[in-house]
Amino acid sequence: MRKILYFIGLGTLIFSCTPQKNVKKSNYSPKTTSIQPKTVAKTPQAQEKPKPQITNDRGVEFFTTNIADPAKNDNTVSYGSIVSAKPAGYKVVKTYFPALAQNFRQKYLILHYTALPDDKSITVLTQQAVSAHYLVNNTGDNEIYQLVDENKRSYHAGVSSWRSDKNLNDTSIGIEIVNAGYTPDSAGKKIFVTFSYEQMKKVAALAKDIINRYQIPATNVLAHSDIAPTRKQDPGPLFPWKKLYDEYQIGMWYDEAAKQSYYDLAMADFATKYNEASFIFNIQTQLQKFGYGLDLSGKWDDATKKTIEAFQYHFRPQNYDGIMDAETWAILQALNQKYPAK
Template sequence: MKTFTPDSSIASDVIPSPNHGDRNNGRVADMILLHYTGMPDVEGAIAQLCTPGTDVSAHYIVLEDGRIVQSVPEAKRAWHAGVSSWAGEDDINSCSIGVEIINRGHDWGYPDFPSRQIAAVIALCRGIMLRRKIAAHRVLAHSDVAPARKKDPGEKFPWHLLANSGVGHWVQPAPIVRGETLKLGLISDDVANMQAALAKYGYNVPIHGKFDGPTMEVVTAFQRHFRPARVDGIADHSTMSTLHALLASLPADAMTTVTAAK
């Protein structure tokens, strides 16, 4: 299998994956998408990402000891996002760099991410952001772009540590307190306003005022990333306050234009 020169100077190895193609419509990467591998062992995860016919791949794989393997050149379109959407963009593979982080995930005990691994993720992402001029708010979770299907990298992933190093968008989550909540089945203007706020941030959520299943999935994804202390899909005061603080800290030209459903 043909090898290539790593894009990142901190990549310790190259294991080429045949599972990639050209980015569609001349698209360039302006997003980093973080995943966990969600498999019980390292060897199986790497084989899944680098074997012909599996139809999955990522640009980088970050091991638990901090080693970084590159499998797809950054210029190419890796197959890591699947059916996904963010800020009106449906071809996430064409606009993103995919980073798979070795972790067994929710189905296999979901261990903490080792500090060496997180340091490597930070260093890798900082280099990609610098080379490709990627904005901090365009470093996202797989669960952000595919909330109905994915949980990764999950609520244990330390986004606050990444943000302290300039990787990703973050505000201190509002404390969890007793109060009114928006939950499944509710129909109200408050629900529509929440949906509009989530859509402005980039989530693919309809704006029709009903707290339905897809809305709950998006709220859950938001909590996994930005308010991980309690992930339950219920829009409490903490969730809403954190969402509005994130929007307030986002550059105006970064917000997504939203339209209410007819």
């Protein structure tokens, strides 16, 4: 019996190990849902333009090219060395330098007089708690003194404002001009000292360079008296604003035709409305709209008088008595039309 079982098992083993040519294979396979991969259209990526290289001069880095959008007043140029952090244990790299979204801190150019002679101007502006970025002397040479790095704040503007900005030391470059300022006459009127022709050529060249580099708009080229009208008079009514505008395209000035059209209307207003609170309020509003930091009181108060005086220093130097008249009112309206606040 055992032998019989042995041969049966042996035969089965041999059969299972031989090729199964005649055995039908099962074609069954479980059904699966066929998912075709979606064809994703490849969007060609805009190739980044290669950025200009950072210049390295004896270990000091500079970036002297603008790759941002000048229409947005964005600017990547560095007028000086690049200042970088040095965190302990880490390395700051400039793999992605510079970002396009940036502009200059220097938004304003403010002009002053020193009310001191040359030697005392230098001492005060370098040794005391007041300074400016530049000092224009009155010695007849071709030198302009730089006193403060343009990337740093100088202490020239003090408590100040223009339009929506305050504390303009933070955002301005200051130019001091050697000039004696003014002395009051017997009636108390301020008698100012003229600026020399050579000084004005220096001021024009310096201002033009700064304005061009930092893209400072005409509305932001101002007198110290514009940004602090209740306490400052400089550079006064003899500073040649119109000459700078006409010959160098520096700063603001009104159009004569616009002024004349407003003047014809102003004459009637001044004859009948001069002391009305609503009329005074309107004038104060226009002064504020132009840029002056003035409260709207509806009265001919001291702050309003000094603000009108500062405005006349800049735009109507023939008469700077601080009294609003038809011509001053017409000039103010012409300027607001030409330089609307944005």
